[in-house]
């Protein structure tokens with residue numbers, strides 16, 4: 030028996046998201062999300078693909094659960110598709126019982142299989158009708174009211190069975206990739222070569238603000254009306270890359286690295302834990318960063334039962350001597366994969382933004398723990414793509430040593446944060462259970478611990494990394510021989 034490093038009840042498993050795996054986009058009453066319409070615009074998705082079929086998980090949840098069991102998972106994080114449950118999205122629009130029943134059955138089947146469901150309410154697939162009706166996430170009052178009603182509908186169906194709830198996945202991505210860079214739906218940006226509409230100097234900050242209030246409002250519903258049913262927990266999932274100073278000897282780079290973390294993680298976490306935006310953001314953005322009213326901050330502050338964290342990579346961060354650009358969203362810094370001393374952050378993956386650096390994960394866990402008073406943390410995503418993986422034969426793809434090494438190192442870094450640094454991290458979900466629709470990168474970039482044969486009848490084959498995640502964690506829990 031190996032020595033226990035992680036707690037006995039450590040919650041671990043794999044994660045997915047509705048639009049990335051379900052397919053069946055026109056079935057049983059589902060209507061378009063903003064991703065369905067975004068994919069139809071030319072040039073937005075690298076391989077011209079979309080989520081019409083994806084992994085066909087809408088018809089294959091039995092296969093997915095069998096895979097989870099094969100991998101030894103204790104938990105499965107998936108997201109609910111709003112346009113399946115309320116196809117037109119709004120609070121006066123009808124609930125689609127057929128769409129809802131897919132998730133009721135999924136949860137029942139998971140529980141029957143001994144797997145704990147972790148449910149995300151919003152992983153980017155806003156009903157397109159709401160985008161068209163009132164501008165979606167930009168419209169605070171409408172969006173907050175509609176999301177709150179949607180959350181209540183899902184909670185009514187599932188709150189007696191589900192103990193772990195995530196309101197929003199990565200509001201940073203929704204705001205920056207969706208409203209500044211225009212790479213994700215709805216694709217708004219100030220870059221007129223990409224989109225005729227959008228203002229990247231203001232919209233990301235409005236969207237971030239509205240997402241925080243919608244989160245707080247759904248948490249209030251959960252706590253007032255549902256929490257006692259099962260004693261569950263709710264939180265938001267935030268993402269950030271760790272930031273190392275480019276020159277650790279230069280205090281301006283040390284400050285710049287801290288500022289980059291404030292512009293990513295603390296943008297959302299400071300209002301939740303401290304009731305205000307970081308000073309560095311207020312200083313740079315001024316009135317472009319909305320103010321919280323007393324009612325709003327009453328919803329947002331203390332709205333996390335746990336800290337949900339998604340993390341993939343790290344950067345070296347250097348200060349800039351020039352004043353911040355109006356469109357800047359990172360705290361007026363320059364990020365790179367090489368330090369002043371010419372150290373590389375890590376080897377390339379298939380994703381241009383992602384390079385493995387496990388120490389950065391341990392550092393970020395500590396940064397969160399120190400800044401927010403040692404909250405309970407659940408890591409709700411972590412994983413990597415592999416450069417050129419899609420070009421390989423199936424035999425080579427399932428022998429994914431690069432990904433296996435990534436998981437060994439990152440899970441060890443988490444264990445060090447828990448056992449040596451006393452960070453209260455109690456769960457870990459690897460991204461992803463399946464190769465799936467990787468947003469603007471389409472299907473060419475794979476993140477799965479299970480290979481999916483999209484053309485060959487949706488065959489699923491566990492890769493080496495699927496086994497490695499389980500083995501590494503169970504050994505650290507002290508269960509392996």
Ligand code: PNW
Nearest residue numbers: 046198199202268339382410460467476
């Ligand atoms: C996360 N970036 O997205 C999402 O939660 C997943 O749905 C996604 O498949 C996964 O990570 C892998 O990409 C991100 O550009 C997408 O920095 C892009 C970035 C970060 C996270």
